[in-house]
Amino acid sequence: MKLVVRLDRVLSDRNLTQKELAxxxxxxxxxxxxxxxxxxxxxxxxxxxxxxxxxxxxxxSELMELKEGGQ
Structure with a gap:
């Protein structure tokens, strides 16, 4: 299992950039x-x-999730 941060999805859903979040x-x-x-x-x-x-x-769970097999 691997803990994955879904920041790509969260930022996309909110139309934000990484720089704006920073x-x-x-x-x-x-x-x-x-x-x-x-x-x-x-x-x-x-x-x-x-x-x-x-x-x-x-x-x-909106920001992080567990993925099988380290993907």
Whole structure:
């Protein structure tokens, strides 16, 4: 199993760019990019909380999901 951040889908649904999200959250654009591309080996809970708050996400399943087989 692999935990996948669905930032691509979330941003697309809201017509936002990674750069706009970085400004909204105060996170570095590089951090947003790594999450967007699922290149992080560990996920900072504070980053996820800032993203969820900025995008008014109340259900974690909207932002993250478990995938079979590490895909």
């Amino acid at each position: 400004k909204m959250t105060g996170l570095r654009p590089a951090s947003i990019s790594e999450l967007y591309n699922n290149q992080r080996k560990s996920i900072n809970r504070e980053h996820i909380e800032k993203i969820a708050e900025a995008l008014s996400i109340t259900e974690i």
